[in-house]
């Protein structure tokens with residue numbers, strides 16, 4: 001059985017981690033639904049154990065296409081840097097390739113999906129635990145306290161689908177253990193497919209940029225539901241591209257009706273748009289100015305100390 005078939009990380013049926021959900025051998029839709037139910041119950045039961053430490057370790061940034069996931073990832077990374085935190089950023093989007101630019105790096109990291117046998121053992125993706133210093137050039141790009149890895153990009157027609165990359169992402173998220181004062185940020189693919197496949201399963205926090213659109217809010221509600229199903233209890237919306245108080249109030253009210261807690265607001269900023277358009281990075285000072293309050297709120301909520 002391929003490792004990725006097991007949502008709870010068992011290497012084979014019947015091993016220590018197997019919860020006997022039978023998903024790996026389910027052949028009908030009914031059997032799959034039954035297995036999924038067992039997994040959800042297990043996740044909910046073990047949620048307290050898995051999240052007993054309220055510290056933030058692994059944050060998945062998820063939401064509607066174009067809502068600002070990559071921008072929020074870059075702004076948070078820069079703001080956290082100013083607050084004394086390193087970030088290990090996983091670019092899990094198989095289509096868009098510009099995150100390294102937003103982070104002010106001089107080029108993209110080589111995708112992890114292209115790791116070859118030379119110098120790297122074949123079982124690399126199954127290393128456990130993994131720490132950020134396991135990643136070496138050219139598979140990681142470093143800038144200040146920020147490190148970026150990319151799972152992989154679909155570059156050619158008929159290249160295949162993104163599922164394999166999602167599996168790599170899931171394994172890395174599962175096995176990564178952050179170093180002291182390091183936070184893992186995962187810039188996710190748009191939509192909820194990743195939740196359907198449980199890629200976020202071992203993240204402790206989901207941040208959802210919500211732009212002023214009905215679709216974006218509706219998706220935030222869906223993500224909250226999906227994250228709950230994976231046993232992730234800290235789900236926070238970040239209002240993004242907000243133009244005025246009226247929009248902010250409306251979005252806050254709509255989110256509270258869906259029981260989605262909100263962390264803060266990023267206004268619609270010309271400088272952000274221009275920098276993104278030109279493929280220019282955000283300096284960490286700019287990130288702190290723009291998203292410092294947000295980053296502090298997040299750390300305060302988790303009772304994590306910071307520099308400023």
Ligand SMILES: Nc1ncnc2c1ncn2[C@@H]1O[C@H](COP(=O)(O)OP(=O)(O)OP(=O)(O)O)[C@@H](O)[C@H]1O
Pocket residue numbers: 063064065066067068069070071072093096189190240241242266267268269270272273274276277
């Ligand atoms: N606070 C903001 N102010 C102004 N423009 C913004 C802001 N946040 C994001 N944008 C703009 O919105 C667009 C989408 O942003 P971004 O690429 O970060 O979204 P995304 O959710 O990562 O998109 P995708 O789903 O394609 O990965 C960009 O053109 C960006 O400049």
Ligand code: SF4
Pocket residue numbers: 005006007008009010011012013014017018019020021022023024025
């Ligand atoms: S029975 Fe379930 S938990 Fe066990 S290996 Fe199969 S999928 Fe994983």
Ligand SMILES: [Mg+2]
Pocket residue numbers: 069070071093096187
């Ligand atoms: Mg993006």
